[in-house]
Amino acid sequence: MIKSLIRIPALLGDHMMFRMIAIVAGMALALGGSAEAQTPRKGGTIRMTAPYGSSFTSLDIHTTPRSQDEIYAKALHRSLYIWDSELGKPVLELAKEHVVSGGGFVHTFKLRDDAYFHNGRKMTADDIIWSYNRIMDGTKAYPGARYVRIIEGAAAVEKGQAKEISGLKKIDDFTVEMKLTEKVDPGFYFFTALTSIYPADEAVKDSFIQHPVGLGPFKFVEHVPGSRIVMERWDRFYKPGKPYADKVIVSVMGEAAARDVAFRNKEIDTSVLGPAQYVAYQADPNLKGTIAEVAEVFTRYMGMNPAFKPFADKRVRQAINYAIDADLIINKLVKGKAYRATSWLPLTSSAYDKTMKPYPYDPAKAKQLLAEAGYPSGFEFEWTTSQNESWGLPIVSAVIPMLDKVGIKAKVKQVEVAVLAEVVRTGDYQAFIYSQQTGPDPQAALKCFHSSTPPSACNYTNFKNAEFDKIMDDAGQADDDARRTELLKQANALLYEEAPVWFFNYNKAVMAVQPWLHGVQLNATEMTHQNVEDLWVDETSPAK
């Protein structure tokens, strides 16, 4: 199972406060107030799991955009910013101060002078500049280039026209000036592990890929490919008293059933739950208290290709939204492990409109719209899907009879997830079902539907609407947060009306957390990405 893995950057000026709403339904004792009130215990081992199928891709985190890899990277590396789950926004991590000048384009960072790499050397401005220049090496195609490209002159380095990013300037050892090409909040661009800061001297060595050195709270000890990564506490970590644990082990465990046994057997401290396990854990009095859940910034939907004649008509797309009983599917098939989608932006988005209601299940209305569009007897289309249990074949199989009731016949075309990703980007489909990241920044998420965004980027349904473009352009120019949010709500409402997709659900990430593990953060960008220095285990943990 591959989740959406790339972080969407903000495209706006000042970022908006990312409000966390409607998040916690059942919280583990481990996350409860009583546990948090305890004094964190020093020592012990945290045993996390990396649940997304495959082995870790690489120990060079610059090369891999997978969620799976960022799980260990959060312990080993640090970026200029870090995601604060409580505030719901990126905050400064490797800098103490951030000053904006030059009409919002120039950002001056006063770096920490107490951040040490795991080789004992102090981080300086040179490391920041070296790391960003490395990421822009066009011959290596580092995925983090999409973020660093926002710095002036970075694109020239990527194209091989310059050796260094002109928009990055070292003022002194602990001050860096960054000139951006757009008025945006750099936090959204520089908080993921893809833009981790490496030690310039160490990272050029061949040995780095086998023994990575970072700035994180834990240093690398061992990697058993396909099985685990072991890290131990870095005593010179810059946050006083942290990390708490002595050791972190991240085990690769793609099989949900195996994870379930290991969790019940107290061999692991965290496990991600699928729909079936979610129900089982809720029903089990011994496990119910271990459940932690959060509305993640992923929207599941069926995309419709406007080049396929019936889908070019808005009424047909709306009819499909009316024809499907999404609530029934979420309750019965997804076992309640999702929130009903109203439009594109998820519940945790600052521009989510709580007053908006989802399309009701109304087959009669669907039939009427189809007849008005010239399809009184319906039509047939090919629906490309993966096998994913939450947004793949099982869902498609449940929807087909519902569509059949209004005369629409769907033929299934099943492909692997990796193939689906390619199908979606090349537009080689009539309809597809997918999960797409729709946050944390609402402007970036909605920008995917701007006509200037190509299908190969994230405008997968090749949506073009002049009114939508204008709203989005206005939002981009707005200096006032409230005004911008209002415009984004309008854009989101317009998407609801235009229905380029069938709005299915927003992902509810569910993690089981052992009662002895404390400090787990409800990270809406990806639940498994924990700031490990805040985690601690009490004395009841069976791990040494």
Add this chain to the structure above:
Amino acid sequence: MPMLSFLVRRLLQTIPTVLAVVLLVFVLFSVVPGSIASSMSDDVDPQVELRLKQQLGLNDPVYTRFGNYIAKLAVGDFGTSFRTREPVTSMIAKRAWPTLELIVTAMAFSVLLGVPLGFIAALRPGGIVDTLAMVVAVSGLSIAKFWLGLVLMYAFALKLGWLPSFGYGDGGLNYLLLPAVTLGVSPMALFARTTRAAVLEIMTADFVRTARSKGMNETRVVKWHVMRNALVIILTTVGLQFGGLMGQAVVVEKLFSWPGIGSLLVDSVLQRDIPAVQGSILVVVLAFLAINLLIDLLYGVIDPRIRYG
């Protein structure tokens, strides 16, 4: 000398086999949709994707890529992994020992249990032992490995608490047992059935009847005539099963988070890491060929009537 010429001939025969496998895998992964870029993310930056494909040579014509691959292979270079950007040989080297441990233990378990079970069953055909042995054998062949692995985890880790349910740990036997037994049950059942059938057939052979008529006691008949002749058939099954186990290890390694070549192969296929797929399959094929060659050589040791022509 005949053995040496047999060995050389067999080694030469492996070359077209290996080349055919290399070509087949290459062609397969050239035509299947999806690429490393699309498997890395569902939201990859188009510019990065373009550069990645250029860097990895994915935009080159197929024949150019194949030519480059063969040229590297000729000097023992399996290429560089698309995913990890490590040499494939180094990736395989890290995974080879855990896979070998797993397969050898599974094979030992299956032979040590399956062969005696088959023997005992054949000595009293139709009896209770025979019936029970064959029920076990048929069940062992029918049970899905994934399901069996979960049942063993549940019983021996969760309920009894004797063994860890997953992982490689420090490489100790306690971590190895559950995956090895999961992997070994099916060949164990096959060995039991094969041994039973072979022994039953040999027991009625002319030379056994002759031995008995000469007054040789039953223990000696079984030991010197039946067992020795059955061993050739068992050995052939071992050779074939070795290759089968390497394939089946894929499921077991994934289930138990075992860091072997099987899980490397699955991950590489899913992420379209073509050099790693090619390298892993090649290693499996070479191991299979080597084991079968070794078994061919052992035939002559076990049964002097077999000559290397």
